[in-house]
Amino acid sequence: MGFQGYRRSNGSIGIRNIVAIVACTGCINEIPRIISQGIPGTIPLGHNLSCSHLGSDLERSMWTLANLAGNPNVYGVVLVGMGCEQMRPEKIYEDIIQFEKPVELFTLRDIGDWNEVVEKGKNAAQRMARQAAALRREGAEFGEMTLGIKCGGSDTTSGVVSNPVAGFVADRIIREGGTVIFTETPEILGAEHVLAKRAVNKEVAARVLEAAETMERRVKEMGVDLRGSEPTPANIQGGLTTIEEKSLGAIIKAGNAPLQGVLSYGQRPSAKGLYFMDGPARTGELLVGVAAAGCQLTIFSMGGGLPSLLPMLPAAPARFPVMPVIKMSGNPDGHEKRRDIIDIYVGTVVEGEETIQQAGERLLSEVIDVASGRKQTQFEGGTYEEPLLIQIDGPSL
Amino acid sequence: MKERGRAKMKKAIVMDPKDNVATLLTDVNKNDVVQVSTGEKLTELRVQEKIQFGHKFAVKRIDKGENVVKYGEVIGQATQDIDEGHHVHVHNVESLRGRGDLQ
Numbered sequence: 001m002g003f004q005g006y007r008r009s010n011g012s013i014g015i016r017n018i019v020a021i022v023a024c025t026g027c028i029n030e031i032p033r034i035i036s037q038g039i040p041g042t043i044p045l046g047h048n049l050s051c052s053h054l055g056s057d058l059e060r061s062m063w064t065l066a067n068l069a070g071n072p073n074v075y076g077v078v079l080v081g082m083g084c085e086q087m088r089p090e091k092i093y094e095d096i097i098q099f100e101k102p103v104e105l106f107t108l109r110d111i112g113d114w115n116e117v118v119e120k121g122k123n124a125a126q127r128m129a130r131q132a133a134a135l136r137r138e139g140a141e142f143g144e145m146t147l148g149i150k151c152g153g154s155d156t157t158s159g160v161v162s163n164p165v166a167g168f169v170a171d172r173i174i175r176e177g178g179t180v181i182f183t184e185t186p187e188i189l190g191a192e193h194v195l196a197k198r199a200v201n202k203e204v205a206a207r208v209l210e211a212a213e214t215m216e217r218r219v220k221e222m223g224v225d226l227r228g229s230e231p232t233p234a235n236i237q238g239g240l241t242t243i244e245e246k247s248l249g250a251i252i253k254a255g256n257a258p259l260q261g262v263l264s265y266g267q268r269p270s271a272k273g274l275y276f277m278d279g280p281a282r283t284g285e286l287l288v289g290v291a292a293a294g295c296q297l298t299i300f301s302m303g304g305g306l307p308s309l310l311p312m313l314p315a316a317p318a319r320f321p322v323m324p325v326i327k328m329s330g331n332p333d334g335h336e337k338r339r340d341i342i343d344i345y346v347g348t349v350v351e352g353e354e355t356i357q358q359a360g361e362r363l364l365s366e367v368i369d370v371a372s373g374r375k376q377t378q379f380e381g382g383t384y385e386e387p388l389l390i391q392i393d394g395p396s397l
Numbered sequence: 398m399k400e401r402g403r404a405k406m407k408k409a410i411v412m413d414p415k416d417n418v419a420t421l422l423t424d425v426n427k428n429d430v431v432q433v434s435t436g437e438k439l440t441e442l443r444v445q446e447k448i449q450f451g452h453k454f455a456v457k458r459i460d461k462g463e464n465v466v467k468y469g470e471v472i473g474q475a476t477q478d479i480d481e482g483h484h485v486h487v488h489n490v491e492s493l494r495g496r497g498d499l500q
Contacts, residue, residue, distance in 0.1 A: 156420045156451040159468070160410060189494045194470065219495040226495025227487070239420070239451035241465075241485070242492035245472035304451075333450050350422050 001176060003145070003371040004137040005072075005296070010100040012072035013140040015296045015371040018043050018321060019128045020074045021121065022065060024081035024089045024107075026050040029387050031080050031114070035121040041129040042078075043321040045069075046387040047288075051086045052397045058086050061390050064266030066095035067292035068388075069103070071322055075135070076102035076128035078121050083109020102128050137373065143177030143272070145371070148290035148298035148323070149253045150184065152283060153307030154231075155238020159249020161330030161349045161356070162301040168360030169299065169367060170255035174273055181269065181293050182254040183277035183286055185215045186230050190244025191251045195276065199259045207262035211278040230281075238305045238331075253301050265391045266292035283313050284389035291323045297371055298323055299363070300379075302342070304331030311341045312382055320388075324370050325379040328363065343370075343377050409442075411435040411456060413469030418453040418485050420467075445482035453485040465490050 005013035019042040021032035029046025036044040045068070049061035065087070069077040077096055081089030093105040104124040106117045149166050151158055170180040188195060192212035199205035219226050231240040240246045260273040266289050269275045279289045283300075290298055302308045308329050329338055332347035339345075344366050348354040354362075369375040409419040409431045419433050425444045433440050433456060444454050453467070459479040464471045473490040483489075 156453070159412070160420060160422075186495075190472065190492075191470070216495055220497035223497045225492075225498040227492055230495065236487055239449070239453065239486070241453065241487055241490050242473040243494050244470070244492060245467055248468040248470050248472065331451070 002139060002141040003368045004373065005140045005144075005371065006075070006135050007138055007140075008072055008075075008101060012294075013144045013296070014072040014075065015373065016073040016321075016324065017041070017075050017132050017135060018073060019076050019078065019125055019132055020045050020069055020322070021078045021080070021125055022069055023047065024065070024079060024087045024092055025085035026387060027082060027085065028080060031118065031121070032078075033385075034118055035078060035080070035125055039122065039125050039129050041132055042125045044385065045322070047390050048387050049087070049390055049392070053086075053392060054394045054397070057392050057394050060265060062087050062092055063095065064288060064292045064390050066092050067266055067268055067294070068288060068322060069096045070099035070101070071291050071294060072296055073322055074101065075132035077104075078124045078128070079103060079105045080117060080121055081105065081107040083107035102131070141176065142173050145173055146179040146181065146269075146294045146296060147173050147367070148293075148295035149180060149182045149301065150283070150286055150290070150298060151187075151250050151253050151301040152281075152313065153302040153305060154235050154240060154246060154250065155303030155305055155331060156240060156249070157238075157331040157347070157350060158301060158303045159252055161346055161359075162303070162328050163249055163253040164356045165328065165330065165346045165349070165359045165363055166253040166299050166301045167255035168356060169363050170253070170274070171257060172360070172364060174255065174257040177272055179269055179272045179275065179294075180254065180257070181263070181275045181277055181290050181295055183279045183289060184250065184281035185211050185278050186226075186243070187247050187250040187281050188212050188276075189216055189226075189230070189247050190242070191247035194248070195251055195259060204259055204261055207278075208259070208276060211262060211276075234305045234307050238303050263293060265289045268294050280391055282389070285391045287320050287323065287325065288388050288390055291320070295323060297367065298325045299367070300325050300327045302327060302329045302331075304329065304333050308338055308342070309334070311378075313379060320379070324377045326363075326366055326370055326377050327379060341378055406430070406432045409433045409454070412467055415469040416466050417455060417457050417459050418465060418467050419456050420453055421448055421450055424448070424450050443482055445480065446484055448484045455479045455481050455483050455485050457481055459485070
């Protein structure tokens with residue numbers, strides 16, 4: 001079983017075919033936007049990091065940008081930089097080269113004039129967009145898929161319906177040799193022991209426990225009760241009482257496969273199977289992190305309530321063109337109002353019309369259709385663009 | 398009539414046999430009899446107050462200080478005695494995690 005995608009030089013398979021115009025530093029987010037204007041198939045990727053950040057935040061932003069540009073959905077990359085930034089444009093360039101895709105770097109330092117940077121950038125983008133448009137899809141197997149799974153706008157139906165349905169698909173992709181990545185460290189608090197038991201070895205188990213412990217310590221250092229933020233007021237309204245309950249329901253989305261490893265934010269898995277990424281649950285940072293990890297597609301498993309009535313994703317850029325996101329809801333309450341803003345409805349399980357397995361097969365078909373380009377997700381239709389959010393731990397200077 | 402009444406029965410689900418709470422799959426009113434499924438097993442239980450869809454009620458008495466269990470795991474601690482059939486939520490359960498406020 002499989003899907004249709006674009007075969008890349010390094011053997012990976014893209015399910016979209018975009019040319020990314022990437023800013024090395026957030027100081028120049030406007031430049032990719034200008035370069036991309038009027039060139040179909042190109043997307044500008046600015047972000048929130050600059051020399052105003054320190055140490056590990058800068059390092060993380062560099063590997064995240066390189067890995068994001070390396071995403072199989074990206075055909076080629078136009079990289080633009082100041083030349084004075086802490087993010088070292090040449091290092092990012094060298095890292096993108098490893099993915100064996102077309103990449104060109106233009107810096108103000110080397111070219112000396114912004115208009116010329118834009119002109120050279122536009123020429124490169126146009127050339128790459130033409131090459132990308134000449135590619136045709138070919139057959140690919142689930143073993144070549146890396147699927148992201150996130151939950152959000154959660155309520156108690158998430159753990160009963162939509163997360164088990166997502167877990168069904170996760171198990172299937174992994175059984176066929178593929179990779180599944182889930183994340184959201186705050187949402188394993190209270191469930192970390194369950195995940196640790198599924199780890200393939202003691203080191204992986206220890207890393208899961210350490211991720212949860214570090215997150216909890218940071219919350220405690222702020223001297224606050226996590227409640228009100230985890231679970232959120234909307235979660236509580238939906239019936240979720242504690243973070244433990246939310247977490248135990250949340251990890252169901254990752255299915256039942258053994259846990260192969262724990263990834264740092266934005267880093268690539270070294271093998272196939274199920275991986276946990278130590279990172280934030282906030283949608284904006286999360287989507288960038290899992291796309292950098294190589295996910296071609298992400299499933300967003302939702303409950304009901306106000307967040308599920310948003311035409312965009314809660315706490316996310318309205319458009320994140322690197323990777324399609326399939327929105328799924330399993331809450332029958334208010335489904336009529338959500339009909340046009342979610343991609344797949346599985347509240348049928350609550351209504352007794354379908355089993356988890358049947359809904360899971362339906363979600364799998366949706367994954368195949370979206371991956372093969374036969375269907376665009378609701379999220380892909382968004383138009384508002386804002387800089388990408390990359391995880392930041394330290395101070396903004 | 399009785400058969401039709403049964404078909405419309407209010408429903409709830411227990412995620413694991415070790416749980417002391419069930420999750421409602423419909424809105425319920427005080428004194429409604431709810432069909433509770435635990436895996437394949439079905440039982441009936443009367444709820445003692447109006448509770449909304451997706452919220453939880455106690456399937457057995459939970460004493461103050463006792464663990465509240467769902468998915469077979471601890472999801473918090475009861476802050477007061479909770480009788481069978483009563484709403485279990487933030488008003489009578491507290492989280493044990495991320496409590497920087499208790500330092």
